[in-house]
Amino acid sequence: MSFGAQLLGGHPAIVLAAGLTSKIISLRPVDLAIITLYFISVLGIGFYLKKYAGTGEDFFVAGRKMTAWVAGLAFISANLGSLELLGWAGNAYQYGILAAHWYWVGAIPAMLFLAIVMIPFYYICRTHSVPGYLELRYGHATSGLSAITFAVMTILMSGVNMYAMAVVMQVILGWNIHFSIWVSSLTVGIYVALGGLYSAIFNEVIQFFLIWLGALLIPILGMIETHGWAGMVARIQHNFPGQNYTHMWGPMVHAADNPMGVQWVAIVFGLGAVLSMGYWTTDFLVVQRVIAAKDIRAAKTAPIIGAFFKMAVPLIVILPGLLGRAVLPFHLYPENLAKPGQHTYDQVLPLMLARYCGPGLLGLGITALIAGFMSGMAGNISAFATVWTYDLYRPFIKKDATDRHYVAMGRWCTMIGLLVSIAAAYIVTHFGSLMDYVQALFGFFIAPLFGTVILGMLWKRATKQAGFWGLLAGISSSVAIFTLMHNSPTRVAWFTFYAKAQPLAQDMWQALWSFVVVVVVTVAVSLATEPRPVGELRGLVMGLTEVPSEGHLPWVRRPVFWAGVCFAVFLVLQWIFR
Template identity: 30%
Template sequence: MISIGGIDIAIIIGYLLIVISIGLYFARNENTSEDFFLAGRKLTWPFIGLSLFASNIGTEHLVGLAGEAYRVGLVAGGYEWIACLCLLFLAVVFIPQYLRTRIYTIPEFLERRFSLAARMYLSVYFTVMIVLTKVSIALYAGALVVETVLGWDETTLLLGLPAKTTTMILIGLFTGLYTAMGGLAAVVYTDALQVVVLVLGSVILTLVGLDKVGGWAGLIENANVPVEHLSMVKPVTHPDYPITGYFIGNLFGAGMFYWCMDQSIVQRALGAKSIDHGRKGAILAGFLKITPVFIFVLPGVIALALFPGIENDAAFPTMVSNLLPVGVRGIVLAGLLAALMSSLDSTLNASATLVTRDFIVRFSGVEPGQRAQIWIGRVTIAIVLAAGILCTPLIETQETLWLYLQQVSAYMGMPMAVAVFTGILWRRANNMGALACMVVGTLLGIFMMADSSTDGGMVGFLQADVWTSFLHRSILVAIVSIAVMISVSLATSPPPVARTEGVCYEWGRPDPERGRGISDYRVWAGILFVLVMTLWVVFR
């Protein structure tokens, strides 16, 4: 339990008032669907980068990563550094194709490349997964953190309901309010504020913790911290985080899908004022993604040094309650709220865009007016919030929120990543190949999840040590998906030219937007790549 004082409460209330004021400010300028869903396509690279970073960081990151680091060490943060490489793919390969086609949604891109059926398949997938693995997890994890830090239990009532339920409703209403009012612009600019609060609180906690443990040298020498807890590289037989799983399974599978194709993430890049701004925003986000290992993951290892024997997920709240004074706790708790709202608002805005553009507008005989589309988006936000709250009992049955989210993403995202990535890079890929790839890959992913949750498993060779990690199993899903995509495409007619021209990546295409010298995005992309790979070597 974390005791908070009047100063802490004042900080939190002040922060919430600033956030809602930003939403009200941008609500004045929402006149068209492009304004509401894509911020008028006027976003610049600093805000795109900050928002990409903030949208990925939820309460499950602050609490879940610290808890995993308490259990297995820094390697739990490997997803963060792999994300840096995924964002390079977003900048170099995907953003130019997305912005040249002026799409609203990633499923819309699939229709341009393949067919309406492919668009609907991905859009339905996104919409369902938003409710089951994004909104529900964000609300439940946020309520769980509030419950933990305030010392509530299952018997605590708030406004006549269980405290956890009331908290989910209040968090959802607040976040939904400013998202529905201001659209993507409100989401992006509140995200920029939330990054500052989030990082400030996390840096304070990390520095105080390091000071208590005697600095980095003291952490290395601490008897409670196994030496392997400070290594980012694990063998291929590691049950959770093998290095091959990160660099093959995650980089080219769930990581690629999440950072380059997930509507809730990519939407702020779709609102970029130019390809150059979109690219540089993605690269900035890549530099920012280096930091979570040091400010979200490292506190978990510090907690192991200072507080051995506690529950894994208690690492973060224990650090806050025992190390931080009143006032500073308010900043950290505001950071928790920032993490929750920055991921939830992106998801809500994405769901509104998907439902409005991929279903209502696409299938309307007469396209709804601009104001009508905005209101359809707002109603969608309310419905998705309600559905997310109703689905939280499914999440409560999972032993580990973080692991559940990663497994679903690894298995379900892989066939989608193969279809989109192959469709951009290989002109011979056709609609039949893409549909077969997504259907077969999804079914195989479901089977893999079922096999891993069945006592003793259902397939013998999958029980070998090398296949215990879901990251390695997702590689099998990728191999099958690629094989299906290629074989079916080659066995059927090639796609018409209209499905490839201006949609597929064009090697050697003149690029007048890339700038010169230090303004060339390739310079910063190269620096980011070298820096990330150096960090992997240093912390091996």
């Protein structure tokens, strides 16, 4: 599940379905050939990789043989889902360049923090997953709580996304919803069951190229049409006089000055310091790609490579949304206001695709969307298989089986997880309102988990009991805050200090408060309980862990140098678009 899609106030698929009565795009034979070739390729790669995924180490962590570039591109691709692309392009149309906060302050510092501070701990302890690290640091109870919540939510989210994407395909292309669900999910199931994480990572790298090459023409041709950035801004101001869509920090001083209803404190601390840290450093879906790196330097470099590309993603997501404001001859509407025949915000990307791309290029663009969807699902399924097999099945059900048995279990639970996802997709088909709740559920665990993991890594005094009770209290508080705000909008101001805070702003404050609860409870319980012997914490906690040397490398090959370069570029971007 992608970070962005979790945070979307409205679900793109539902939004897309609201305002359209006919499909947006018609495909020609060449487009269908491109799409078909993609399906054949991913299945072929899965069959090819089966022989390399014979052991647990291969199937679940890709043999820990991935280079920094492969791990880095897979790391970023696992996050770059189709719903994320569609949803954030829509948000860019709605909120302007404010949406880029989720790609910059909401990602880059966290990715660099993961690379430089947290990766050594994940890597040195040779864990296979985030719950695996929690087991080593806090014991069975915390690990089990984390693993169960992750497994359930991952599989449910996979189903919700499956349904959402099928609706998108129905609306954009007129495809049958059942056809989309079954063909795409079975394809994913087959290639993940065959090649495990190898298959998932290989296809994520391919997806990375398809997404960029499928979407990059939109900003290029859009900039040509509007005669550059200045021309685009002039057109937006002409079309929507008196509204500011091209500044990121200026309207953030007061919540009332921007359409999100959020001030800079929530963006910097809620989004940048908690929510994005939680997602990028503890969501196993993305961390699994880094754990598969071949050595610690590759593991540290992978998120930095990912961070550079993440910084560039607004080019293919945010800019098309802004261009939609500038060049589309009609206005787009919120999903609840769109009438039949009118288009909604989240349709901006397919509309721009249809505006600039004819046969062939259209097929490439649609393939990029399908690839993004399938890659996201593969990420969910492969992460689920690992967490189920190693964090739930092995410790709680069958402790002393052979490696071959655990690989077989991984393959079986890949297919079973997929079928559960399909079932979830059909449940959502009949009970659409469940979708919002399922999406919210996933968000409940991100920030509290980050609090538990980061305290465990940085503070040796944190105890086993504190880890469990801190995590439980954080999740409970997150659920409570969500429920209070959701059931009575008058309570929104209790937590956000602004009565009209939008769902995105509410998410940030919810994350911030639940993180605070985790820290307070964990510290309090730790001080009241017996500390663990220092000897047990070596390799798990800062100050007690000797990080292996990266060798005598020139400074240009050191991860910390490139992290510094990346952060400098990030700051420059904030200044340019302030």
